[in-house]
Amino acid sequence: MAPARVNADKDAEDELEMKVEKYSRGKGADLKALRDKKLKGQLAVKEKLYGQSAKAAAKAEQWLMPTEEGFLEPDEDLEKTYRVQQELILKEVDLLSSRKPFDMILPVLGPYTIEYTSNGRYMLVGGRKGHLAMMDMLNMDLIKEFQVRETVRDVAFLHNEQLYAVAQKKYPYIYNRHGTEIHCLKEHGKALKLQFLTKQFLLTSINSFGQLHYQDVSTGEMIANYRTGLGRTDVMRVNPYNAVIGLGHAGGKVTMWKPTSVKPLVTMLCHHGPVTAVAFDRSGHLMVTAGVDRKIKIWDLRKYEVVNSYPVRAQSLDFSQKGLLACSNGSLVEIYRDFGGHDYRLYMKHRMMKGYQVGKVLFRPYEDILGIGHSMGLSSILVPGSGEPNFDTFIENPMETTKQKREKEVHALLDKLPPDTIMLNPSLIATVRAPKKKEKKTKKEIEEEVEEAVDAAKNMERKKKTKGRSKPSKRAKKKEEDVFRAKRPFLEQSKEADGRPDKKQRIGEEGELPKALQRFAKKPQS
Amino acid sequence: MxxxxxxxxxxxxxxxxxxxxxxPRLPTAMRRELDAMGPGGSDDEELSDAGAQDVYExxxxxxxxxxxxxxxxxxxxxxxxxxxxxxxxxxxxxxxxxxxxxxxxxxxxxxxxxxxxxxxxxxxxxxxxxxxxxxxxxxxxxxxxxxxxxxxxxxxxxxxxxxxxxxxxxxxxxxxxxxxxxxxLPKVDREKLERGVANQELKRELTKWERNVKGNREAPTLFFENDANLGVNTVAAIASKFKPRSEFEKRMAEITRSSEIMEAHKNDGAKILELNKIDVEDVRERQNRLAKMRSLLFRHEMKAKRVKKIKSRTYHRMLKKDKLKVASAEFEADPEAIKDYAMKQEFKRAEERMTLKHKNTSKWAKRILKRGLSVQDEGTRAAITAQLQQNALLTRKMNSMKDDSSSEESSDDDEDENDSEAKILNRGKEKILKVLEEDKEIPNSGVFSLPFMERAMKKQEEAAYEEARQALEDYDDSLRKLEDDNTEQNEDSIKVTGKRTFGPAKNTHEDVNKRQKLHETESSDSEYDSDPAQHLGNNEPTTKQDDIQLGTALLDDEQNDLYKSFDDIMKNPGPKTTFEVGMLAGDSWKKVNSSKGNGNSNVNGVTNKSKLQAPPIVDPNPKQQGSNPDSDSEEEMVEGFLTMSDTKENYELPSQAELIRQAFAGDDVEAEFEKDKMEVLNEENPEPEKPALVPGWGQWTDIQQKKGLPSWMIKEHAIAKRNREEALKRRKDSKLKHVIISEHVDKKVEKYLVRNLPFPYTSKDVYEQSIRMPIGPDFNPAISVSALNRPAIVKKPGVIIKPIQYEEVDPHMKPDEPKRVIQRVTPHPNAKKASAKQSKGATSHKRK
Structure with missing residues (x-):
């Protein structure tokens, strides 16, 4: 009994320590190497506070987030988890969970695409032939369903379920919860894919000409409009870590974009054929791509190297909150799990009816559910261990009330990030800028500038003065002075460019010092 | 004795x-005067000196x-x-x-x-x-x-x-x-010793604060709490706490608190009251006396006022004389008065030196000087000179009182003798002049034959008066000059300060200008950067577009739409640089298409999908693709294992390469990518131009031609090439064949970065590690947020910060351990402890 308790205590301690390490976000600076005593003291105090904070956070996690995700565990070595069918799982799970998986057969309005809100409560369904529906997944309630009577290519929720964007035949439109058309975004053109950057309030679209559009939905301003120059594509995903947009192209390339850069930040040659799907891990370090060349590749985005590559075909890919990877292939949906070291192995498998073509797989946030949009409707299956079991109501609250929703909206707007903050490594913000080479002006440029200044000085109008002060000679003299004055800064600049000021000048400076200060002047070394 | x-x-x-x-040393002027009086006077002086010796030895x-x-x-x-x-x-x-x-x-x-x-x-x-x-x-x-x-x-x-x-x-x-x-010891040494002792003492006094101050400096937060005196203090409350300490107090307390006296005091109340009774007569008498005094005072006041108003000169002179007489009488009567007088005089002199009251600083004098002395009448001029003289007298350095008294006497004598002050002055001047000339004569007796000396001798008597006047004028001139000097000095000083302040100010202004210029140039640079590209873009794509339009004119309506929108976009200047690339890509796609036309029908659907907008094709497409993978995966399922053995694949595909090559025949993605990469690299680090001579230059003779290119050119080229190579090596993607990472510096991002290392930091790592932790409420538990964001000084508005007070500080205490409260809430010694405890408890709770 006693040793067991000791062991348990030790385990708990270790766990706590690990969590503390996680929350202290790396190690502090080596204070012993510091020379500045004051800074040392300040940093020591700061580090102490950080340590306390991390400890408090770890403890809070221990008490407030006790739930852990549960996976399918094989009893024996030979038993394979991917052999477990949905029916088997349904028998075992609780009543509430057993109600969640469903199959909706909607054969008329064509292949369906789906989208969840970030808190996982609402689902938006878009049928290719114009069917739009929004559902409350908590109580399986249909909120609004209507037809737009034209092609619907993609759907995307904006910051909450109150507004959503639909990429239709010619333009994307924004509808509200009740299905009222709010905006028609003509500038985007014929959008094929939509993505919403929640923190920046940017709606991103890629249209049929390969143009990438960023539009701020809070102000309506068009932030950016870039030609990818890599042809038409409908493969687009946001990296949730840094809000960088990843595009998969027909040439096997994956490009990453931000709204303030004309050129892609990164261009990677991922596949030998067209890229069919891209997905990003929640941590932002992993990217998975699928190509027509029958490969799924897992990339480490910190090194831009392939971590793993599997000979599987995939039409759509998605990472769950807990790191499960879903990929669809024809009517087959496969789910892979990381068994350590990015070694993804098949975890679950689900086969749709023969002939159903799965168009999109999407994990539902905060639930162990995978939504599937296919050619004959939509369905959802149970995937144990996919969703985050503990939700922070300050970040996302699946059970949020109207009041909370409103509050959150205001807060989100107040905390909106400017589009400039999107960069590959957002932790770079507030760090020291790398020194860059000074761009020297060429001689020609300098000459031009001087000329300009001189011209301006010459053309300056002068007052007419009385009593012979406007004599031609005086005017000429004045003009000369003005020109000289205009030139002077450039001359000084050129002097500065040489590096140090003249020796003569320095001597002069010393002489100019007032008597009282002369004793502080540097004595010439003799 | x-x-x-x-x-x-x-x-x-x-x-x-x-x-x-x-x-005492006489001032030279006096001595001259004395000399002028002749040797006969010296005896008198001797006598008077002797007389004075009694007083000031x-x-x-x-x-x-x-x-x-x-x-x-x-x-x-x-x-x-x-x-x-x-x-x-x-x-x-x-x-x-x-x-x-x-x-x-x-x-x-x-x-x-x-x-x-x-x-x-x-x-x-x-x-x-x-x-x-x-x-x-x-x-x-x-x-x-x-x-x-x-x-x-x-x-x-x-x-x-x-x-x-x-x-x-x-x-x-x-x-x-x-x-x-x-x-x-000699005085110097003694003083040195004393100073040393004083210094030590002072040091000790000052260094005792060091710990306190150091603690305050090192503390992350100082708490200033309101020193509100909550306990109401009355006189009685204070008195009740009084305890006799000194001997005297104790004795007093013994007497006052002895029971007998207390009782007596109680009983004596009536008696004391009786003593307070006052007679009516007494009161009346007192009132009368007071009234009399008041009336006398009033009369005296009135008289003083009247006297003060009198402007008659003679009256004042008389008054002065009377006063002097009285004073002199007093001097004779008692030596104390002399001392007093001396003291007074000394004080006056000091005061004069301090205030310079008589040095033409008064409003009146200034006005007169402003108008010009030569314009004034004789009286005012004399008054001014008199004033100056007084100033000279008062500010003259004196060694002892003896001299002072003598000069006073002489001036007194002068006043006695003469009626008007102007005359006194003039006479004095004359005398001085005479003395001067005599002085000159005595040393110059050898050169007596000189003509100007003779002339001087002749004119001496007649011109004496005039010379005196001249001297006076000179004096005035010198006065004016003095003033001018003053003003000039002022101007000088102003100039100096002006220079001082002006110089840097100008510099800063220039700096600002420069900076602005720099900014402008930078912005212009960026424009330059983009401009040519735009031009290029404008020129090339249009032609290409024409080609394409020619080629694809027969395509369906949607593509026409496409080109319309192209036209629209042409008007936007932004992405034109990419536009060209896009068109190029389109071209390549065309190539692909043509190649496909030749060979494979397998990939046709895919390319169609991506090239042409054909919604109905989408449905069959996945099916077609889907059937293949289905069979593939099934095969793998039969094997039972989906552990992919070939985890890290290279781009030289080992086994399936052939298949892939077949599938994408002619579509060399890798080569294309490499080309793209080279393009990007060249754009960011342009390749140096090859060294070439301008035709006709440097080729006049055979020798020159044989020599080939000049060495400096080759060298330059080599250096440029090496630089480029290094730059390429430094790129992040230099080792990644399949990745292009843009090195383009985003100026918009730069505003979120720190330009220079913030002050106390000397290393980048330390700085970045110090900001690694978010301190906001989103990332920290509520307990630690306040501690993380606490300001350096916690103080409520309205709290008066008092000067630092000394308190014992433990030298080994860490700076943040106890909450560093500078001012505590309670002033009462009893309550102080409690509050301290409380605050400690609070901190411990807050900081754990």
Whole structure:
């Protein structure tokens, strides 16, 4: 009994320590190497506070987030988890969970695409032939369903379920919860894919000409409009870590974009054929791509190297909150799990009816559910261990009330990030800028500038003065002075460019010092 | 004690020259005047000097031990010394001692006689001896024999008197020790010592604060709490706490708190009241007296007012004279008054030096000077000169009071003699002039034959007055000059300061200008960067577009739409640089298409999908694709394992390469990517131009042609090439064949970065590690958020920050351990502890 308790205590301690390490976000600076005593003291105090904070956070996690995700565990070595069918799982799970998986057969309005809100409560369904529906997944309630009577290519929720964007035949439109058309975004053109950057309030679209559009939905301003120059594509995903947009192209390339850069930040040659799907891990370090060349590749985005590559075909890919990877292939949906070291192995498998073509797989946030949009409707299956079991109501609250929703909206707007903050490594913000080479002006440029200044000085109008002060000679003299004055800064600049000021000048400076200060002047070394 | 008379007697014996050397130094001007008066005057002065000597004696550096200051010096040694000196002194002492001896013998009459004798022998005034007698209460014993008087002789005299034994004992002790009194330290050393001691003391006083101050500096947060006095203090409350401490207080307390007195006090209440009764008569009398006094005061006040209003010059002169007379009478009456007067005079002089009241600083003087002295009438001019003279008098450096008094006297005399001050002045000037000329004559007597000297001699008498006037004018001029100088100096100083302030200000302005210019140039640079690209884009794509339109004119409507929108976009300047690339890509796609037309039909659907907008094709497409993978995966399922063995694949595909090559025949994605990469690299680090000569240059002769390119050109090219290579190596994607990472610096991002390392940091790593932790409420538990964001000083508005107070600080205490409260809430000593505890508890709770 006693040793067991000791062991348990030790385990708990270790766990706590690990969590503390996680929350202290790396190690502090080596204070012993510091020379500045004051800074040392300040940093020591700061580090102490950080340590306390991390400890408090770890403890809070221990008490407030006790739930852990549960996976399918094989009893024996030979038993394979991917052999477990949905029916088997349904028998075992609780009543509430057993109600969640469903199959909706909607054969008329064509292949369906789906989208969840970030808190996982609402689902938006878009049928290719114009069917739009929004559902409350908590109580399986249909909120609004209507037809737009034209092609619907993609759907995307904006910051909450109150507004959503639909990429239709010619333009994307924004509808509200009740299905009222709010905006028609003509500038985007014929959008094929939509993505919403929640923190920046940017709606991103890629249209049929390969143009990438960023539009701020809070102000309506068009932030950016870039030609990818890599042809038409409908493969687009946001990296949730840094809000960088990843595009998969027909040439096997994956490009990453931000709204303030004309050129892609990164261009990677991922596949030998067209890229069919891209997905990003929640941590932002992993990217998975699928190509027509029958490969799924897992990339480490910190090194831009392939971590793993599997000979599987995939039409759509998605990472769950807990790191499960879903990929669809024809009517087959496969789910892979990381068994350590990015070694993804098949975890679950689900086969749709023969002939159903799965168009999109999407994990539902905060639930162990995978939504599937296919050619004959939509369905959802149970995937144990996919969703985050503990939700922070300050970040996302699946059970949020109207009041909370409103509050959150205001807060989100107040905390909106400017589009400039999107960069590959957002932790770079507030760090020291790398020194860059000074761009020297060429001689020609300098000459031009001087000329300009001189011209301006010459053309300056002068007052007419009385009593012979406007004599031609005086005017000429004045003009000369003005020109000289205009030139002077450039001359000084050129002097500065040489590096140090003249020796003569320095001597002069010393002489100019007032008597009282002369004793502080540097004595010439003799 | 016989020292003083000895000194006095010694004085007159010295010669007059000697005395002058010791006496106060006269200012040269005075001396000149005196000289002008002639040798006859010097006697008078001598006499007056002698007279004045009584009052202000000039003493030459009497050693301190001799003067007996502070009682620091040994009495015995002094006595011996004194007597020795007396004995060694000349015969003069003898009669005096004799006189003293006689004094002892007879009482009253002899005294008179003796004084007279003394007067005759020494020639000193009578008072001197009188005073001496007064100041000499101790009577010297009769001296027997010729030897010097010793202490034992003195002791014998007082034998048998009380305290004798004590004195003798001390004497014996001293004799035993036979200590030698060392000469006192020189003043400089003494002061140095004193300073050292004071310095140490001060240091200790100051360094005791160090810990406190250091603690405050190191503390991350200082708490200033309101020093609100919550406990109401009344006089009674304070008095009740009073405890007698000193002896006197204790005794007082004993008396006042003794029961008897308390009782008596209680009983005496009625009596005290009775004592308070006042008679009606008394009150009336008092009132009358007060009324009388008040009326007298009022009258006096009125009189003073009236007198003050009187502007008559004669009246004031008379008044002044009266006052002086009174003062002089007072001087004669009593020596104290003289001292007072001297003090007053000294004070006045000091004041004058401080205020410079008479140096034309008054409004009146300024006005007159502004108008010009030459314009004024004689009276005002004289007044001004008089004022200046007074100033000169008052500010002149003086060594002793003697000189001061004499000058006063002379000025008094002048006033007496003359009616108008102007005349006095003029006369004075004349005198001065005369003196000057005489001075000149005396040294120049050898060159008497010089013509200008003769002329001067002739004119001397007639031109004296005029010269005086000239001198006066000169004086005025000098005055004016002085003022001018002042103003000039002011201007100078202004100029200097102006330079000082102007220089840097100008610099900063220029700096700003420069910066602005830089900014402008930068922005212009960026424009330059983008401009040519735009031009290129404008030129090339249009032609290409034409081609394409020609080629694809027969395509369906949607594609026409496409090109319309292309046209639209052409108007947007932004992405034109990419536009070109896009068109190029389109071209390549065309190529792909054509190649496909030749060979594979397998990929046709895919390419169609991506090239042409054909919605109906989408449905069959996935099916077509789906069927393949389905079969594939099934096959793998049969195997039962989906562990992919070939985890890390290279781009040289080992086994399936053939298949892929077949599938995408002619579509060399890798080569294309490499080309793209090279393009990007060239764009960001352009390849240096190949060295080439301008045709005709450097090729005039055979030799030149044989030499080929000049070496500097080749060198330059090599350097440029090397630089480019290095730059490419430095790129992040230099080792990644399949990745292009843009090195383009985003200026918009730069504003989120720190330009320079913030001040106290010296290393980038330390700085970045120090900001690694978010401190906002989203990332930290509520407990630690406040601690993380606490300001350096916690203070409520309205709290007065008091000066630092001393308190004992433990030197080993860490700076943040106890909450560093600078001002506590409660001033009461009782409540203080409680509050301290509370605050400690609070901190411990807050910080855990």
């Amino acid at each position: 016989p020292k003083k008379p000895a000194m006095r007697r010694g004085k007159p014996a010295l010669g007059p020259e000697k005395k002058r050397r010791h006496g 000039y003493e030459e550096g009497v050693p301190e031990e001799e003067a007996g200051k502070n009682g620091r010096y040994d009495a015995v040694a002094k006595y011996e010394y004194e007597f020795d000196s007396d004995a060694s002194e000349a015969d003069e002492d003898v009669p005096s001692e004799e006189g003293e001896d006689m004094e002892e013998d007879d009482d009253g009459e002899d005294e008179e006689k003796q004084i007279r004798i003394l007067q005759e022998t020494t020639g000193m005034p009578r008072e001197a001896f009188d005073g001496k007698k007064r100041k000499q209460p101790l009577e010297l014993p009769l001296q027997h024999g010729d030897g010097p008087v010793t202490i034992h002789d003195l002791l014998d005299n007082i034998q048998g008197k009380p305290g004798y034994s004590k004195v003798r004992k001390r004497l014996q002790q001293q004799e035993k020790k036979t200590m030698i009194v060392a000469a006192p």
